Amino acid sequence: MTLIWPLTHIFGIVLMGFSGLMSTALAVSFLAEDGATAAFLNGTLATFTLGLLMFGSTMHVKKEVRARAGFLLVALTWSLLPAFGAIPLVLQLPGLSFTDAYFEAMSGLTTTGATLLSGLDAMPASINLWRHELNWIAGMGIIVFAVAILPILGVGGMQLYKAETPGATKESSLPPRIAQTAKALWVVYAGYTVVCILCLKLAGMNWLDAVCHAFAAMSLGGFSTHDANVGYFDSVSIEVILTVFQLAAGINFATHFVAVRKLTTAPYARDPEAKSFLLLVLGSCLLAAGVLWNQGVYPDYWTALRYASFNLVTIATDCGFANADFGQWPILVPLWMLFLSCISTSSGSTGGGIRMIRTIILVKQSLREFHLLIHPQSVTPLKIGENIIGNKVVMSVLGFIFLYFISVVSLTFVLMFQGLDFVTAFTAVIACINNAGPGLGQVGPAGNYSVLTDYETWVLSFTMLLGRVQIFSVLILFVPEFWRK
């Protein structure tokens, strides 16, 4: 296949860049003398060398890749990179199998934040930093993937956003404008991250914790440097800061970009996703706090509101921090949180799941069906704000949501095959396909993915990947037609 050489070339560049990222953890390890220097040195060198070989040996091939190859590149990058990200973990943590290290790295690079490590508090600083760097760099990847690549590939209705990247034409090579768009969004992303780091430092974190948790919040990754997660700090101000930045990260970065450039909040009001997202999530916080208070989980409404808000926002945005074992709450609340994690975050954010734009289209389409039953002859287009959404997009969206449901159902069955209980299997799949993090049962906020067998770990690694690349981009590789000329 003629695709193999251009893809090798591009992946070589990705690997060299990735080794550059790894070298920052190497530098921290060297400066902090935390004992992980050898692991990072070997990892960085191996990754860089392989990248250089792949890049160098394919210097003279034609670089132009058609849009279809984008699927392959995305799937390849997101499934191979975790193997390289796992190198320092395997070298530094002797008890850790490759399966588990790959899961941890995949969890980082998909911003899932599900961990199977424990003893995080005593880990070398560089190892924790590396996990959070995986989160943060993945956030960047996700933004450019969502804003620039998905609309061109037309995955699950995302051709909606094609207008936002002028110059993109179907089946042509990627347009130069993408690089420009990506850069603008990254500036916003990096800027927010810096502000978040400073806020967390001011609220009392040390520099390492501040950097790591800002990385985890902005990428909605949800890794922590402590086994007790954010509960370790037991600080309302830290929780408020993280909540605000998680909510920000759950909004389309293109909206942030316009708002920041024009220094106005008007773009948020015009963004139909942002409005629904904030209303739904904040309304749910008030209600959930009411339930927890009413059921006597917390003695007063304000304490209930503190824990309900932090945990609900972090799950609904697919970040996945925790400051309480919400697995012990009346099951209604955590299930509602998991449901929100499926539908809430915006396209172009670092969150996961179905995305709010598709939720809106789904709701409007259902209402339209009722209208059609009452007035069978009428022709009513589906509108969001001023924009008319064509039937082709609506069907793409519905197709995506189905594939999502079918994936959840089948992967739950696949997990239960080895005898995993239903609640753990189902919520683990939901938490991984949404790239949220903690589920319920054995993989709840007080539990840990390390209880799973190797088989289950691989299934969930695949589930995280599937969710991250919006399902179609992986499954399409299994369609024979894809491989035909």
Place this chain on the structure above:
Amino acid sequence: MTLIWPLTHIFGIVLMGFSGLMSTALAVSFLAEDGATAAFLNGTLATFTLGLLMFGSTMHVKKEVRARAGFLLVALTWSLLPAFGAIPLVLQLPGLSFTDAYFEAMSGLTTTGATLLSGLDAMPASINLWRHELNWIAGMGIIVFAVAILPILGVGGMQLYKAETPGATKESSLPPRIAQTAKALWVVYAGYTVVCILCLKLAGMNWLDAVCHAFAAMSLGGFSTHDANVGYFDSVSIEVILTVFQLAAGINFATHFVAVRKLTTAPYARDPEAKSFLLLVLGSCLLAAGVLWNQGVYPDYWTALRYASFNLVTIATDCGFANADFGQWPILVPLWMLFLSCISTSSGSTGGGIRMIRTIILVKQSLREFHLLIHPQSVTPLKIGENIIGNKVVMSVLGFIFLYFISVVSLTFVLMFQGLDFVTAFTAVIACINNAGPGLGQVGPAGNYSVLTDYETWVLSFTMLLGRVQIFSVLILFVPEFWRK
């Protein structure tokens, strides 16, 4: 509203007919001297009198009703009739509340077959017969509803079948041809029932059991005259007979009609639903038996196949008999059975759930999305056999399936509100919305719906109704637009 008088008139006729049905149970009670005569006499008289009053007082109103009123008639009939069906139960069984009696009658009239009675073996013969008559008459109602009414109302893509009832025009009064179609289908339904009764009698049942179980099998209602359900008989031949007739009842009766009239099996081969249904269900039996045998639930493959087949077929067809406590099996198998109960049965059968035609359209639409991703410019219609399915129908179908999922999710939350556990709540909703019968957890085949609170019982009565009238037909009544001129 001018609708009220014609609807009163029609419902008066329905009530008088219903009292006629009740009088057969009265006759049996009288002949068998089973002690329930007074209950049925009072029930029959009350129902008939009210029906006559409603009918008589509205003799002179204009009878023509527009198609839109069909929604109201369907919802009214199916929600009020159980109140009348409950009368003999309340009068005869002193401990039974109206809530529970209404649930039992709704369960009968939606062919759900979920029961909250126990001590069935010692019940008066006429009470058991009455429960099964509710099943059987509902089966008739469902067939005419599915074949004649739904295509005209255009619910959830069922306008697909409009061609089958020529003469039906949108928004006009119901065409005379419907009566003719319905009669033909009922002859087939009644004929199959008679054959089933004879087979069951030959296999060793007494007449009452044979009639009741044939009624329950052909209507896919699943009531039994024994607390141990079909396990009471412990007879392979009875299980085989019931399996065959349940599979038959899961196929479109229009297909049966053509097959019977032409004395050929060709129509089954041409029916895309029948083929997929039989392949999926019978293939699942073989696999499920393998799992049960492999996990050591049964000592040999044949015993495993016996129990797997009977219980899987009965749940997949939404009948809901049982001859084993499948709640104790490895959870994979009963969950797969519940999944099949959502998608397997044919339109125009007496089964419930999403229906196979919609499953097929969903699968084909998903495949079409992949095709469109690979060839964005292509125009590929969705075809089933030779027929092209228009986008409007596809979107109706997708809309239906969503509403189905949303209903399952919301009703599960509503049930859990009073603290019902997740597995019981979720599987009870699935079992009731599919009109299948037993769920898992507390409402499993060894359990009983009597453990539920009044609140939960009413929620599930509504769930059964919602599933039976294909969701849209009830929910549309809550759309303000419906009530506008």
